[in-house]
Amino acid sequence: MSDYVIPDPEPKPIDEKLSMELRHLADNAVLKGKPSGDEKCENCRFYLEPYKEISYCWHQKLRILVGAEWWCQWWDPIPEDQP
Ligand code: SF4
Incomplete structure (x- = not known):
């Protein structure tokens, strides 16, 4: 039997880099993991x-996956004429 022990997974430099970039994006957007009153990603035009x-947020300053109950400062209502 081999003595080789599979190492525990750990974050790589790319993970730290992406984490910092995403944190920066989230800070700029004042992104929160909860709604602001009735405003939330689910009823935002960019969701x-x-x-x-x-789902994917297509706001040009984000372009990331977000949660239906999240919110950011760029929230904008879904236009009336949109299904
Ligand atoms: S713009 Fe903000 S509120 Fe709207 S979907 Fe994107 S993260 Fe959510």
């Missing part, structure tokens, strides 16, 4: 798939 709990 791509409003029927999903997690």
Whole structure:
């Protein structure tokens, strides 16, 4: 039997780099993991798939996955003429 022990997974430099970049994006957007009153990603025009709990935010300053219950300072209502 081998003595080799599979090492525990640990973050790599790329993970720290991405984490810092995403943190910077989130700070700039004042992104919160909860709604602001009635405003939340789910009812924001930039939330791509409003029927999903997690979806892509296509706001040009974010372009990341966000949660339906999250909120940021760029929240904008879904236009009336949009389905
Ligand atoms: S712009 Fe802000 S509130 Fe709107 S979907 Fe993106 S993260 Fe959510």
